[in-house]
Amino acid sequence: MKLTKLQREEIRMKYGGRCAYCGCQLGQRWHADHLIPIRRSERFVRDESKAYVLDKYTYKPLREKYLVNPEADCFENMVPACASCNILKNSLPLESFRATIAGFITSLNRDSTQYKIAKRYGLIQETKIEVKFYYETYGNNGITD
Ligand SMILES: [Zn+2]
Incomplete structure (x- = not known):
């Protein structure tokens, strides 16, 4: 859908000017993403x-x-996303996007010598926490029920 400048600004500020997924501060270049992919x-x-x-x-x-x-191409379904989250999410459903991110540790342990060495030297500690998107905790001060 074509967005007006005002709608884009509303979307940008939906989560305090941060990416709905990773929570990074949005800069000049950000994407209006369909939460439920079209x-x-x-x-x-x-x-x-x-x-x-x-x-x-x-x-x-x-x-x-x-x-x-x-029906997914509507204003209510639009969220602000940084370029890297939007490009990575592409047209993935939300749970597939979450699983993709969670799988990064597996591929880093399998494929990246630098990662494995940094981990061996204690520079990296894996937490096994579940992937939470920023918008899922936004407004709760990080406290979820
Ligand atoms: Zn992001």
């Missing part, structure tokens, strides 16, 4: 008799892009 798809265009509409030059069936879940 899904785009493509389909063939059909006429009233359900026949495919052909391109007048190529005679190939015409395609159109559409939103699978247009």
Whole structure:
């Protein structure tokens, strides 16, 4: 959806000017993200008799892009996100995004020599805490029920 400047500012301030996911302070460049991801798809265009509409030059069936879940493309579903969270989240559902972040420790332990050495020297301590998004505790002073 197209946002007005005022709507963008409302979204930016939704969590005190911080990213809804990691909680970092948002700078000049931030993204308005769909909390529930919108899904785009493509389909063939059909006429009233359900026949495919052909391109007048190529005679190939015409395609159109559409939103699978247009109800998610609304102001209430928009949250502020830093660029890295938004790019990482991409079109993942929230729980898949959470699982992706939680899985970073596994891949770092498997793939990163620097990480493993830093951990061996006590520079890194894994906490095994669950991934909490900033917006989930915002306004509760970090206290959840
Ligand atoms: Zn973030």
